[in-house]
Amino acid sequence: MADERDTWPAPPAGMSMDDLSPQRLGLLMNQKMDVMGRELMQVRKQIKTIEANLETTMNEVRRHGRCIAPAVLAEPLEDLAHD
Structure with missing residues (x-):
């Protein structure tokens, strides 16, 4: 997407936006808004x-009956397997 954003039309050579x-x-501006809409x-x-x-992760946690503190959820699941 960055390429598209970097190449949006500019004024012709020798002109400014005011010209x-x-x-x-x-x-x-419509072209720029289209690019921004696609990015959004x-x-x-x-x-x-x-x-x-x-949601899938939380369902797995519920299914296995473990209560995990929110801070622990930020860790990779592989680390939890060794508990």
Whole structure:
């Protein structure tokens, strides 16, 4: 995604953003908003994946009947297997 963000349209050579017509500036801003919207959707998907993984982990903990303090949950599960 960083590549897309780094290459969003800039004003033509020799012009600044202030030199652009309102229509051209509007098009550039719409393109930037599209990129940002796609990035936001990716972040939302990542959050949903993390939530699903956490739910799976909590179900495993409940299934095995162990009560684990929240601080311990931050440790990798492999470390818990040696308890």
